[in-house]
Amino acid sequence: MELVFEDDFLKITVSNDKSLTYFEWKDETEYMKVEQFVPLCEKIMNTVLDNSTTLLFENCKKLNFPVPPDVQELVATQMISQFSGKLTKLAHVYSEDLVSRLSQEQIWAENKEENNFEEKYFISLEDAQAWILE
Secondary structure (H helix, E strand, O other), X not given: OEEEEEOOOEEEXXXXXXXXXXXXXXXXXXXXXXXXXXXXXHHHHHHHHHHOOOEEXXXXXXXXXXXXXXXXXXXXXXXXXXHOOOOOEEEEEOOOOHHHHHHHHHHHHOOOOOOOOEEEEEOOHHHHHHHHHO
């Protein structure tokens, strides 16, 4: 896995041989602002599109940022919709924070009908990794 981006809130790695983009939210997301969240989501989207990866692995275990509904809709309609026809599988690892977990689910549920990729939620990082790579 090649590190392509890292800051206080987010780490993104890519494995071109596995066609996999992995991103992991960090503990510091507790202090993140909306103005910081949206550009990071754009960074994730651009990494997937620029590397033409077909597998996306989202680790939200440490995400502690309740995403406001208007931002959920923005991310879903302007960013996640870009993955249609490009991704084949998406693995989510749930946040330990209940409100952040609900935000996570709602963002991805916005375009559920349009998403033409397999998608599954996990509590265990290991289970998610096994599924995304099978």
